[in-house]
Amino acid sequence: MTSILQWGAAGKQLLVISKPRAGVGGDEPYRVGELPYKQDGTGVVVEHEASLGWLNIDDGTVESIDAQGLEVLEARWCATAGRLAFVTRSRGHQRHCMQLWIKEGNEDPFRTAEDHVSFSGLQWSPDGQRLAFSGSKIEGDSIGLLCLWEFQGGGS
Template identity: 35%
Template structure:
């Protein structure tokens, strides 16, 4: 029972995302309410002024996603039984609701200051559970989610000023990810294939709003964590080479030369958090290394250097403009994960500057 009690006491941190100016970091805290037999999530911000909760402890929330100039951030919060997009100033003030989609929002992907728009993935349709559901593809149901057969998840552009919403016509089935290039014109998306097995995904890119999407990958069963190079001339992503293989490796595509980038064949410990170095010559990622993880910088044409190599269990990180910033623990201590000045996670030594958000 002690182990079970510790599980209920634990708070888990995830979705770590840093403010572009390097002065703050946002994250999501999740925990289990044993008495209420439910789970909850809370959005928090950590800055030089301390840690504050953006949403209440009883709310279900997700995020945050920073505006590209760092002045505001967006997050998801429940409203009338559906998750909708809300926004606040960087200091947590001036909260306002941005979206009012009839079936709710799945995730905020990006907030581009040049376009004054947000990319959001939202439900276009939800399954009708009042009658038998017929599915001709798998998976039709997900643990913790329920039936997904009959769902349609589409990509939308949300205006930050007036809340205007516009659906983006995309190939394939459900949209899993979407990212504008730093210039704000090119758009990369990850979509499920229209096949019997919907877990297979591909990367597509269009050059501008009026262009058609062009398929970039077909050789990888799964693609995720798309990251644009600072100059918008290349993309990096996590991809598996064999269907069903848990090993994920760093992949990339040069849009100018229309060729694959020859990253070192390192095994990624986590597909999340791929970040390009500011010079655009390397991608920083989390490598699986001797039963733990380390952060490495993978050069575009092969070779790599170790950025962080300490006995830790890391699942996420964020690199500020000046130096690496927090990473996340895979399991955490009995009291949960914690944010430190350099890292979040398990380590063998002391913990300087650790911040533990309250419930």
């Protein structure tokens, strides 16, 4: 597991981000096809996208959540509304750009706030009708502004 994000509503699952680690043996070189490159003592972490899932604390199994095949950076579950918000990273030369997705129940996720390029600090309102986050519409901007997304049903 890379990150433990929060408990599920019933207290029997954890929302987690996991990223597989590629093993490198001995002095063999490892070819890195994309950056960032990280070696933290447990293996090389490259060319593997972080995935989102629910970890069952009773048996250790992970139920994957469809993140459109993109690398997940952050997520927040709202048990009241049965709604999940998650942030993904773009691929290729646009890896600095992010997307915000909303998933309801078993429905496919939909992208929202498409005019933004960065997101962090996702927080649902208690009723699950609003999502607050820090974000920016300017690539490379180091200052995030408080943003509020309001759910209007079916991909607002």
